[in-house]
Amino acid sequence: MSHTPFILAAYLISAVVLFWAAMAPVINKRSLLRQLKARQARMDKSQ
Amino acid sequence: MNPVFLFFHKTGSPPWFYKYSGKLIPWLWAIFLVLTVYGLYLGLVVAPADYQQGESVRIMYLHVPSAWMSMMIYGLMAIMGFIALVWRIRIMEVLVISSAPVGAAFTMIALITGSLWGRPTWGTYWVWDARLTSELVLLFLYFGVIALYNAFDEPRKAARAASLMSIVGAINLPIIYFSVEWWNTLHQGSSMGSDGPGIHPSMLLPLLLMATATKFFYGANLLSRARLTLLKQDHRKRWVQDLLSKESH
Numbered sequence: 182m183s184h185t186p187f188i189l190a191a192y193l194i195s196a197v198v199l200f201w202a203a204m205a206p207v208i209n210k211r212s213l214l215r216q217l218k219a220r221q222a223r224m225d226k227s228q
Numbered sequence: 229m230n231p232v233f234l235f236f237h238k239t240g241s242p243p244w245f246y247k248y249s250g251k252l253i254p255w256l257w258a259i260f261l262v263l264t265v266y267g268l269y270l271g272l273v274v275a276p277a278d279y280q281q282g283e284s285v286r287i288m289y290l291h292v293p294s295a296w297m298s299m300m301i302y303g304l305m306a307i308m309g310f311i312a313l314v315w316r317i318r319i320m321e322v323l324v325i326s327s328a329p330v331g332a333a334f335t336m337i338a339l340i341t342g343s344l345w346g347r348p349t350w351g352t353y354w355v356w357d358a359r360l361t362s363e364l365v366l367l368f369l370y371f372g373v374i375a376l377y378n379a380f381d382e383p384r385k386a387a388r389a390a391s392l393m394s395i396v397g398a399i400n401l402p403i404i405y406f407s408v409e410w411w412n413t414l415h416q417g418s419s420m421g422s423d424g425p426g427i428h429p430s431m432l433l434p435l436l437l438m439a440t441a442t443k444f445f446y447g448a449n450l451l452s453r454a455r456l457t458l459l460k461q462d463h464r465k466r467w468v469q470d471l472l473s474k475e476s477h
Binding site for chain 2: 192194
């Protein structure tokens with residue numbers, strides 16, 4: 182039995198999981214900052 | 229004020245934590261990348277195949293550091309949860325809840341890579357043996373902490389409940405660690421026993437490099453998540469408003 186597919190799958194899945202874990206806070210922060218800035222701009226306009 | 233209390237008071241302040249953790253994160257990522265590239269080079273190119281397991285032993289360089297991290301992060305969560313509950317240090321609550329997704333990610337990697345390693349060596353992807361089952365329970369504990377935190381509307385109450393669950397769940401850690409000694413399991417015993425490592429230095433070095441790299445991954449990811457949680461919780465507070473104003477100009 183060739184071990185290559187198991188090794189490749191292990192490294193690929195780990196890379197995907199770690200990449201997702203690393204990127205999730207970055208994406209969420211960008212989205213949150215965009216929302217907060219838009220809200221602040223609306224508040225500044227209304228004043 | 230006592231210097232120790234002063235230190236905790238200062239580092240526990242959200243604006244201070246946000247500012248300085250932001251400076252630390254790129255360095256942690258850089259060290260993680262350097263260690264990972266070198267560790268993978270040694271593990272995948274330089275280190276020999278195992279005389280019994282063949283090439284499949286290369287999964288060890290992912291599986292073992294991830295399994296160590298899965299336990300270490302939960303242990304840290306329990307300690308931070310204890311500090312958060314006893315001394316009411318808010319930043320500790322934030323660190324507990326920010327650690328849970330990182331710990332869950334490492335536990336998932338440990339389970340998946342273990343399963344993929346098990347097929348060529350044991351002939352099966354999964355057995356309900358003590359080590360594998362207790363590690364699966366750890367994954368559910370991480371999910372439980374995350375779900376419990378999200379079940380509350382009030383963030384501080386939610387973080388305290390999650391901290392308490394982290395402390396209670398820590399009972400699973402010695403069960404995972406000693407499972408290979410207490411029960412007759414398919415999983416092998418510890419590679420790093422009290423009488424020294426049971427593996428050749430050519431395999432030990434990449435293993436230790438990858439284990440160190442995962443610590444830096446945890447550090448960088450934890451701080452990124454903690455900064456996000458602070459922004460979410462404090463978005464109406466003055467320091468966040470000032471931060472937004474600074475970024476807009």
